[in-house]
Amino acid sequence: MSLAKSILERQDYPIVSVCDQNGHIGNPELMPKLSDSQLVSIMRKMVFTRTWDQRAISLARQARMGLWATVGGQEASMIGSEAALRKDDFILGSYRDIPQIVWHGLPLYQSILYSRGHQKGFCIPEDVQALMPQIIIGAQIIQAAGIALGMKKRKSDNIVMSYIGEGGTSQGDFYEGLNFAGVFQVPMITMVQNNQYAISVPFHKQTAADTIAQKAVAAGITGVRVDGMDVLAVYKVVEQAAERARRGQGPTLIEALTYRYGPHTMAGDDPSRYRTKEEVEHWREKDPITRFRKYLGRKGLWSDRDEELMIEEAKQAITDALKQADATEKMTVAGLIDSMFEKTPPHLEEQKLRYITRGGK
Numbered sequence: 001m002s003l004a005k006s007i008l009e010r011q012d013y014p015i016v017s018v019c020d021q022n023g024h025i026g027n028p029e030l031m032p033k034l035s036d037s038q039l040v041s042i043m044r045k046m047v048f049t050r051t052w053d054q055r056a057i058s059l060a061r062q063a064r065m066g067l068w069a070t071v072g073g074q075e076a077s078m079i080g081s082e083a084a085l086r087k088d089d090f091i092l093g094s095y096r097d098i099p100q101i102v103w104h105g106l107p108l109y110q111s112i113l114y115s116r117g118h119q120k121g122f123c124i125p126e127d128v129q130a131l132m133p134q135i136i137i138g139a140q141i142i143q144a145a146g147i148a149l150g151m152k153k154r155k156s157d158n159i160v161m162s163y164i165g166e167g168g169t170s171q172g173d174f175y176e177g178l179n180f181a182g183v184f185q186v187p188m189i190t191m192v193q194n195n196q197y198a199i200s201v202p203f204h205k206q207t208a209a210d211t212i213a214q215k216a217v218a219a220g221i222t223g224v225r226v227d228g229m230d231v232l233a234v235y236k237v238v239e240q241a242a243e244r245a246r247r248g249q250g251p252t253l254i255e256a257l258t259y260r261y262g263p264h265t266m267a268g269d270d271p272s273r274y275r276t277k278e279e280v281e282h283w284r285e286k287d288p289i290t291r292f293r294k295y296l297g298r299k300g301l302w303s304d305r306d307e308e309l310m311i312e313e314a315k316q317a318i319t320d321a322l323k324q325a326d327a328t329e330k331m332t333v334a335g336l337i338d339s340m341f342e343k344t345p346p347h348l349e350e351q352k353l354r355y356i357t358r359g360g361k
Helices: 003-009 036-061 075-083 098-103 108-115 139-153 166-170 172-184 213-219 231-246 277-284 288-298 304-327 333-339 346-357
Strands: 090-092 160-165 188-194 222-227 252-257
Touching (some): 036 075, 036 288, 075 098, 075 231, 075 252, 075 288, 090 139, 098 108, 108 304, 160 166, 166 172, 188 231, 213 222, 213 252, 333 346
Parallel strands (some): 090 160
């Protein structure tokens, strides 16, 4: 056996799981210490996010939304990871990671404006520790490493959480950001939501590696695999990674094995062309909401009525957010110029004046 082969075979990354598909706790020692109210809060957010995704798909078909990358099926990896953070921790994601940023504090109506490309959708409130989702695949990983280095230099105990899909790990920015984070041992967690497809490219054609988690070896950081359909397992591994980072023990790369039920985005993708109904049904049997519902139901913390009320609450919140987004003033070229700087530079004031003089707005 060659040395190279033996090293590869030694890379063993078991999938961390806490709650099985029937809602039973299989690994009690890994059960996060969450109060009943915290458990219910996580469930409420998951149900809200599923409802929001379904509504967003409908709105996109009506041309009332801009870009929408579907999230149904990925609620556990999204909600479980954000719930394990503190509100003063920082989040950076890709265009599919809007739910985490909203649950971190971004007003819902602004996420709708973001999807429409409206400049006010990019105005993060000062008390929200996040950047808007990156369209440039992988760029958020480099940005996250830089923010985390700043936190380390300030001797802060805050951490940075960055998200990317498994397809994004083929980008150079992903490796550069991970390498930088490893070299400087910054307080950063990178979660790769491996939803099995980079648009239409299946995971086995995306990389020759058996796992994404093993890519942590090259960066000299901790690598973990987790059942991304198990919200309790996701919470636990992120909680542990955050604790290590706060203690100065460096970054973690987490591979969350999950699945998206819908198309890659609502921009014309047809998933039936590259995956089978049997495959989709196989993953639906692992549904993160169904699994967590069974667990909470046994504890007497969640009922069908609770879920119905949550769905109605979500629908109303989405309707209200849409009205607020629709009522936002239309974008203008002059307004866009002014929004770029605290004080508009003279040369841009001149350009703006010329544009307005010629009848522009």
